[in-house]
Amino acid sequence: MGDWNLSIGALNEGIRSRLAEKLDNGTCGWRQLANVVMDQPQFRCSENEMTTCSLQVLSPTGSPGRYFLERLSERSCTLGFLLQCLKKIENREAVQYLTATVMEQIRITLQPQSQHVAEGGRAVLVCKASGPAGIGYQWFRGKEEVLDGSVPELVLCPLTPGQQGPYTCRVNHGENFTFSDWAHVRLVRSADSSAGVRSSLFSPSVSGVCIIRQPQAQAVAEGDTLCLECYAEANPPPQYQWYLNKQPVPMGKDSTLKILCVTTADRGQYSCKVFNLYHEVWSNQVHVKIDPGSSIHPSFAEVNAAAMPIPTRQMSKLYATDKVALLMGNMNYVHHRPLRAPMADVHELTNLLRQMDFKVVSLLDLNWQEMHSAVTEFLLLLDRGVYGLLYFAGHGYENYGNSFMVPIDAPASYTSENCLWVQDVLQRMQERETGLNVFLLDMCRKRNLNDGVPPQPGKLKVTANIVFGYATCVDAEAFEVNKDDLSNGIFISFLKQRVMEDEKVTVMLDRVAEDMGQCEITRGRQALELRSNLSERRALTDRIQPSGCQETTSARNLQWAIAHVLPESRNLQFDCGVKVQLGFAAEFSNVMIIYTRILDKPEDIESCSAHLTDFTGDLELDLKISNQETLADAGSLLPMDILIPTELPSLYTRLKGLQRLKKELTFTVCLQYQYMNLDEEVQERQTVIVGKPLVSKLNLYETRLPRSHSASSSFSQSTSFSECFGSSFPDTDNSSIGSASTIWSYYSQPKVSSENINLPVEDDSEGLFDADLPQPLRTSKSLPHGQVEDHTYRFSSMDNFHSC
Template identity: 85%
Template sequence: MIAIFGVVMCRGCLQILCVTTADRGMYSCRVFNLYHEVWSDQVHVKIDPGSSIDASWEEIDAAATPSPARQISKLYATDKVALLMGNMNYLHHRPLRAPMADVHEMTNLLRQLDFKVVSLLDLNWQEMHSAVTEFLLLLDRGVYGLLYFAGHGYENYGNSFMVPIDAPASYTSENCLWVQDVLQRMQERETSLNVFLLDMCRKRNLNDGVPPQPGQLKVTANIVFGYATCVDAEAFEVNKDDLSNGIFINFLKQRVMEDEKVTVMLDRVAEDMGRCEITRGRQALELRSNLSERRALTDRIQSSGCPETTSARNLQWAIAHVLPKSRNLQFDCGVTVQLGFAAEFSNIMIIYTRILENPKDIASCSAHLTDFTEGLDMDLKMSNQENLLDAGSLLPMEILLPAELPGLYTRLKGLQRLTKELTFTVCLQYKYTNLDEEVHERQTVTVGKPLVSKLNLHEPRLPRSYSASSSFDLHSFSHSSSFPEGFGPSFPASETSSIGSASTTWSYYSQPGLSATPSSPGKLNLPVEDDSPELFDSDAPQPLTTSKSLPHGQVEDLTYRFSNMHNFHSC
């Protein structure tokens, strides 16, 4: 073993196992996020026989038989793509608390593993179907595909269903997204690994009749299902402050970066959950898999032999993650206002404003955003806030503006529902030193269709049998020299970074299928358990809650609670 120390390492030490003399050479460290990267200075690493205690080394030829470590890691992905969906604010069912925080956690972790991540919150039926169709277009032969869902859900006779936010009170499979159908469509793309992480309840839906019959699945050995809970059981969250993570994500995030076969990693998550006092006997991870190869989420990416396909996939993903350029607005009074933009999720954007220049004859001034394009999901009371937390965001303040630079933040949700370009007004309010009357100036700003709004997820897609050609088919891209309408060769790069570490909070999911409505507010908090150190650092015990809707006036009504910042499932 060799240890390399560097100031850019979070834990101060990077340990590399199974090192031989063939691994010596020049090394550097890359620190990056979605928009920036920085490389450290190169360091020459010497590895000689006897360099490590309790190890025997011998000189080997790099062209000779590869080391065991290399034999183990020979599997690779031609690309890695993830679709993360978290539904919280249901129209006809109890809201959840955890999905926002869970999706945020998973987004940050998967990006570190070089996944192209699309993260979406609060989708209706049409938007979920369209998002899956676009996700499938990013898949191709050899790609690793991962789908994570947090929200209300249910399972009937082995068929799992994800519930959109607009599902009626007594929903059936026709109102939901069928997981097994998504799997079949993923197999059609000839992926090397299909991973489903379903953070939702798996209770039966008594409103549903005969389940749909899935088509013939291909005989493959590349499918992994990780269920947050067992069949006919619920998924939970723990109430803590205003934010929550689900039990599943709480333990998964501690293991997902491990360089292990996916099933081995999930087995360890299941063991960790089994040792947690607060969920013992209530929730246990279930793993289903036919994976026959040592495929790991940490596997490296090795591009396929078709550069056109790779470029097409990169473009298809990039179009849903374009931010407006930051800009400075000059007002007649001499004040300069800066506008900046950051992505919190693929369908949630932060706009921040600050005063750059303020003439001496102006005693005070402020800039507020108003008159947004119709269709956005936003709370005006939470706009133009002095900090991101008050605006409802998980992003850390320092990711946008230094603490010493005051500014106002506005969080725009539901960008997938934009039917036209995003327009808003910047209203400048100021007072001159020798006048008491407040003066107003206004400028209208148009920033196009940011982030996922370019994909028009609100529009119906073609029938399932035509999904492969509904927008942008990677299989046929190499035979065409032109981009489809709406795609261009380049996009403006944002001048701000949009990724930050998420707050650590916990929530849980409940099962769909049983009709719960806001008019039936019955709640039952489970007895408080002893504090579990696996979950919390706080000394105070945390109540564990669950929610489920019961049809036909059944008496028992348990309420599932979820974090409004992260993905969670409930029935």
């Protein structure tokens, strides 16, 4: 069956052109269609549009029917509605063509997956599609067709270096065709130890299917909606097939089975088969009872026909309106011992949170002003029902229940005035009416003897949605483990094993604490401490269900996206005929990788290379590790070959501290080349300007104005984002990004006893490291608060930021 709910835009170019030909007539054509579709106001065309449509006949290739279909496509007209209207104007030829086309639409049901395979091993790429009988398959490696690649499964065995690269499958039937996603096949050379380390951290490998959420028994009243869920982790990604009384459910091919308006025919035993190319597992079998006269509340489910109903998790109520995370890692302190682990810790946690649909801002090495500004931008992205997570790795301290994060420019004998106050951040998060506030503080909690009377926070609201996960106990230090060329903090080493579990946040952290307690090298030295007043079973894996205010959601997404824009890849043509490609990738929100490679060179040039130099003065750039042949040599954690899926040699340069970029990023590409039979080397240079990439658009270096008490009362929680942004908000052009900011003032908090900030403690406290191989321990986050200076903050931007 075809999907008539798709938009007209889902039809490919050829099909729309053929359909338009059948509408370019005066009896049952586009004019008659325009009169019929006006029954729905959103599809009504203006006089100007109708005139423009008529004038299409003046162009040799113009088509009024095609122009009219484009207007309907822009208004999201569905294929089903178009078919009804074509029947009303009795255009039988168009009806027959559209019906046949939609019924024969090709849909890819299983996309090929990227794979890392040892040389001589076996790689299997699978592409499956649904549609008319006789679908054909054509595999391509890059632009070259793969011989014998006319089947859904492409087997590469034994895999050779010449076979690695990007693959796609062309699925076709007659004139209709579609292409699959690209899948990259890469070799993993076991002899390369450094590659092996990174492969284990970042590269996908074939794994079994593991069901992480089982379906639950249900008791539903007739006429209600039945919703069963089964979630699994697997590589390649899992597929699902639901069964009722051991018979497959035709529409049950997703992780969630939803049946609207159930009847007694829908009762029985449900189960789900979860499978991929290599494995297959079955979920628990659960009983669903449909009672014609039932008035059972949806928060209860029946385990079996004879059991009493017991409460289950109310999935419909436990959701986030959005999920936002700020991750900060400070390593290179000016006046204190540098750390090694925060970079890898922030990188790994970023990747895990993104898999749970968090919008993540990850920042390294921030000074005092930059930390304050970054936290402010993070707070202003929060809203009612949003899950907010703040992670900090670096030096820190705790005095009288108040925790402080130390910036990299803190003086030798710092106090609270030189640091960022965690409890103040919490209070300001509460003002945003967030759904969940999670603080993960990977720092020491030793007392700072240089600090005097601690600041007094404002009174916290009783929100029952606060979770503090401390990497260590009060008056204790946190440690990092150095292993090979990578370092991890003890906390993240265990947290990354558990953070994606579909459990209440506190339960997940309890298990992390238990794991740490069983590890020999941490026992008696470091123990996770959990403080929480969370009263609901909220998990980091909870789904996102946007609020009813689409304007608010769109504003947050756009603002997020603006500050995570990378420069576009570009090709530079030099006078000698050499073509150089520049590419860009984000490792963190304030760390960018630039790669250069030679795309083309004349035959009379024997050798050439392109180096980057003369960068804008605000950046942190280590010339010793610039223009390196591998990402690792450039100091990056990104896996090799993740940026360029070809064999062309490249040079990599890593730019840090983008938050300090005050002007547009400018640098010079220096091309050095040598002609055949000539000893002298020739040089050409081109200056490149790429604007302000990633987080540099936020201007975190700018000083904010003091906060005022009166300002806060003039702004209510219900004020929409557009009212704050002003008319310049939608403009995403680089030249006007600064105008997207607006002033938001916070009030000074009244002073209350520090006892008011204490949170109820949840007490619960397997080994990660080799027991017989002692690891070197280092104190990773010690050192030392005062009155945090009030500021006026701007809402700048930040969306989905991809690390490669």
